[in-house]
Amino acid sequence: MNSQVSIVNKQEKSKSAVSSKERVSRILHKYGMLMILIALIILMSFLSPTFFTTGNLLNIVRQMSVVGIVAIGVTIVIITTGIDLSSGSVIALVSVVAASFAHPDTYPFFVPILIGLGLGLLTGVINGTIISKAKIAPFIVTLGMMTAARGAALLFSDGRPIGNLSDSFKFIGQGAVFGIPVPIIIFAFVGVVSYILLNKTKFGKYVYAIGGNEQAAIIAGVNVDKYKIFVYGYAGLLSGLAGIILTSRISSGQPTAGVMYELDAIAAAVIGGTSLAGGIGTIGGTIVGALIIGVMNNGLDLLNVSPYWQQILKGVIITVAVFIDSRKNRKS
Amino acid sequence: MNKDYVLEMINITKEFPGVKALDNVQLKVKKGTVHALMGENGAGKSTLMKILIGIYTPDSGKIIFDGEELKVSAIKNALDKGISMIHQELSPIPNMTVAENIFLGREPSYKFGWVKAKELEEKTRKLFEKLEIDIDPKAKMSELSIANTQMVEIAKAISYNSKLIIMDEPTSAITEKEVHHLFKIIRSLKQEGVSIIYITHKMDELAQITDEVTVLRDGKYIGTKSSDQITKDELIEMMVGRELNQIFHKQRVEIKEAVLSVKDLCKNGKFENISFEVRKGEIVGIAGLMGSGRTEVLESVFGINPSDSGEIYVHGEKATIRSPRDAIRYGMGLLTEDRKLTGLFLPLSVQDNIITVTIEQYAKGGFLNEKKIQEDCQRLSEQLAIKTPSLQQLIKYLSGGNQQKALIARWLLQDPDILFLDEPTRGIDVGAKSEIYNLIFDLAKKGKAIVVVSSELPEILGLSDRIIVMHDGKKTGELSREEATQERIMELATGELVTSGS
Numbered sequence: 001m002n003s004q005v006s007i008v009n010k011q012e013k014s015k016s017a018v019s020s021k022e023r024v025s026r027i028l029h030k031y032g033m034l035m036i037l038i039a040l041i042i043l044m045s046f047l048s049p050t051f052f053t054t055g056n057l058l059n060i061v062r063q064m065s066v067v068g069i070v071a072i073g074v075t076i077v078i079i080t081t082g083i084d085l086s087s088g089s090v091i092a093l094v095s096v097v098a099a100s101f102a103h104p105d106t107y108p109f110f111v112p113i114l115i116g117l118g119l120g121l122l123t124g125v126i127n128g129t130i131i132s133k134a135k136i137a138p139f140i141v142t143l144g145m146m147t148a149a150r151g152a153a154l155l156f157s158d159g160r161p162i163g164n165l166s167d168s169f170k171f172i173g174q175g176a177v178f179g180i181p182v183p184i185i186i187f188a189f190v191g192v193v194s195y196i197l198l199n200k201t202k203f204g205k206y207v208y209a210i211g212g213n214e215q216a217a218i219i220a221g222v223n224v225d226k227y228k229i230f231v232y233g234y235a236g237l238l239s240g241l242a243g244i245i246l247t248s249r250i251s252s253g254q255p256t257a258g259v260m261y262e263l264d265a266i267a268a269a270v271i272g273g274t275s276l277a278g279g280i281g282t283i284g285g286t287i288v289g290a291l292i293i294g295v296m297n298n299g300l301d302l303l304n305v306s307p308y309w310q311q312i313l314k315g316v317i318i319t320v321a322v323f324i325d326s327r328k329n330r331k332s
Numbered sequence: 333m334n335k336d337y338v339l340e341m342i343n344i345t346k347e348f349p350g351v352k353a354l355d356n357v358q359l360k361v362k363k364g365t366v367h368a369l370m371g372e373n374g375a376g377k378s379t380l381m382k383i384l385i386g387i388y389t390p391d392s393g394k395i396i397f398d399g400e401e402l403k404v405s406a407i408k409n410a411l412d413k414g415i416s417m418i419h420q421e422l423s424p425i426p427n428m429t430v431a432e433n434i435f436l437g438r439e440p441s442y443k444f445g446w447v448k449a450k451e452l453e454e455k456t457r458k459l460f461e462k463l464e465i466d467i468d469p470k471a472k473m474s475e476l477s478i479a480n481t482q483m484v485e486i487a488k489a490i491s492y493n494s495k496l497i498i499m500d501e502p503t504s505a506i507t508e509k510e511v512h513h514l515f516k517i518i519r520s521l522k523q524e525g526v527s528i529i530y531i532t533h534k535m536d537e538l539a540q541i542t543d544e545v546t547v548l549r550d551g552k553y554i555g556t557k558s559s560d561q562i563t564k565d566e567l568i569e570m571m572v573g574r575e576l577n578q579i580f581h582k583q584r585v586e587i588k589e590a591v592l593s594v595k596d597l598c599k600n601g602k603f604e605n606i607s608f609e610v611r612k613g614e615i616v617g618i619a620g621l622m623g624s625g626r627t628e629v630l631e632s633v634f635g636i637n638p639s640d641s642g643e644i645y646v647h648g649e650k651a652t653i654r655s656p657r658d659a660i661r662y663g664m665g666l667l668t669e670d671r672k673l674t675g676l677f678l679p680l681s682v683q684d685n686i687i688t689v690t691i692e693q694y695a696k697g698g699f700l701n702e703k704k705i706q707e708d709c710q711r712l713s714e715q716l717a718i719k720t721p722s723l724q725q726l727i728k729y730l731s732g733g734n735q736q737k738a739l740i741a742r743w744l745l746q747d748p749d750i751l752f753l754d755e756p757t758r759g760i761d762v763g764a765k766s767e768i769y770n771l772i773f774d775l776a777k778k779g780k781a782i783v784v785v786s787s788e789l790p791e792i793l794g795l796s797d798r799i800i801v802m803h804d805g806k807k808t809g810e811l812s813r814e815e816a817t818q819e820r821i822m823e824l825a826t827g828e829l830v831t832s833g834s
Contacts, residue, residue, distance in 0.1 A: 209680065213673075217688065218655075223657060275679070279677065
């Protein structure tokens, strides 16, 4: 929604009637989480000498890129008042299936990629179709997919990891271009494409409309079913992409990969200001949300904080973020 | 401080981002009186009441209630002090019983919160007896009609034994019979010394039930008058700030060929054998009591709940309409009855609310032409005089009248041949009403075929070239503009003879 805000700013400048106090609160409203991210980075830099190094910062973004990509898909789903719990299991399913096509000297590297993306898309389309046509709550449908996809992953791989992957396939998760890890490049690309999709196309307008008031959208002639299938399909596609990156990075297809990723993704979206009530949320916010989680994980690791404490802290931060968000909405 | 007053709100000011909602407003209510609060939508009535019951805190000003300075920060707080409110938008919990709804949050209970079900029911029964309301306390809220839901809401507000009850347009959803009943209740409350703030848009209720009236306009206090001394014209002038000679400026329009013909439309349990025609340049009104099937017919033609049988012809050709998308493709538009429930996208901007139907027109190669969108929305916003600081303002911050205009703009952008308007001026002030009427006349002049559903008979009579009357799911008559009178319509709408004057 950046484009819209910039228009508002332009009009405000021309009117120059808005008080400075109000402008400050508006900036805080919009960039609150970004400031928290920056504050966290500064804090961690003081606490740990190794934190603010190029290597470590790239490491954080690289680690978060898998969850970040999933979170972008989930954000769009949540804006339509939906939810997607199946992402983590879809990652596992894509992981084992893609890995089995990625052995050296079998298929060219793009075959496992296309199969993985296709499989992710398929799970999403199935979710979306059931949700929109059978009118079953997204929570239930994606909970079913979460269980089924995990089962399928275990069945396909017989419960064992699938290793021996080609170097060209491993490049996706482990390679770098001009010193920038490939997962970060893909993450950035997904971010830009999704931003455009959500802000510059009618698809995006419909997503916000469906989340804002589904009944009104139907009466306004929006093909709600079709767009819901698109939305879940896109989320599935991104889960597939995340699965490919993860598989490539850990050099094997893992039927147990991606456990709890869906919850980290939802957390990132929510920390980034996406409203579970629908109609509100941005890609930029979600990326900031994902980075906050990443910086915390990394910083607490560097400070030798026990991983158990880390989980508790994460839980507190998610709750506080939602609390701040709800206060903010109530005030206005 | 004056002992005659139960409530004094003095110099109340409240500002929201970009709007000064209240500017030094005052409201003084005498003990045991009914005090009307009037003003156009956006005048600040709701904001003032929300301050009184603690939903908003004022930026400055003082509230004296029952001799003490009142500082409330929550609705519960206001209730404890003796102020309750009947909200205009009903919010029943559908799956709970009538009794549970009324005593929600203060159920008689044993220790550990176990509810005394019998006592709860008994208390409700007593309350209903006193108010002479005939509703089963054990019925589920979801089983009640809208009118009965409203009556429960009224009973609930009274059950707090408040000293002051705020009634926000309590008669907007009930029939004549219940209105009489409500007025009876109000009179007996007055005798018990209860004071009432009565928000209404209906002029005739003023003389019938209120003692004094305070008028607000654009967030400012205009004046307080005695209800039996003020004339309708004076009141309108106070509210609109200008004289309103005539609300309806019906223009002569040449009515041409039929655009929409509906034949023998049936929907099980809702309506049967409905046939009518709407011609180019014509405004057809559908009158009937609540629950007569008026809205259902529109929703059926528009494809929201398609009919079981019957035929629809558009421009003489048979149309198959199974969804609103189909209806829009046939050149139809529908302004729905309930803005919030089925019209607005509350979290979105005014602009995004206006373009929903027409986005396709602005999409080129997948991308939206933002400049064109802005130009078109700006043009419409000026044409309809939508009051908003900018098109990017979230629509939830606009007043009801301006929200309605934005929804009309949504359909004007689509430029349909056939326009259905379901209660186009519900909850809208006189000024905005008049603007919307003129807009409807203009549209007819441009050759649109228009169908208006309305509960307000003067509105139907003033707008329509022809009036269809429904009763209990059936069409009971069709009147030309010349034949139609309020009495004639009521006869047909109630299915019985009504003596003139009632």
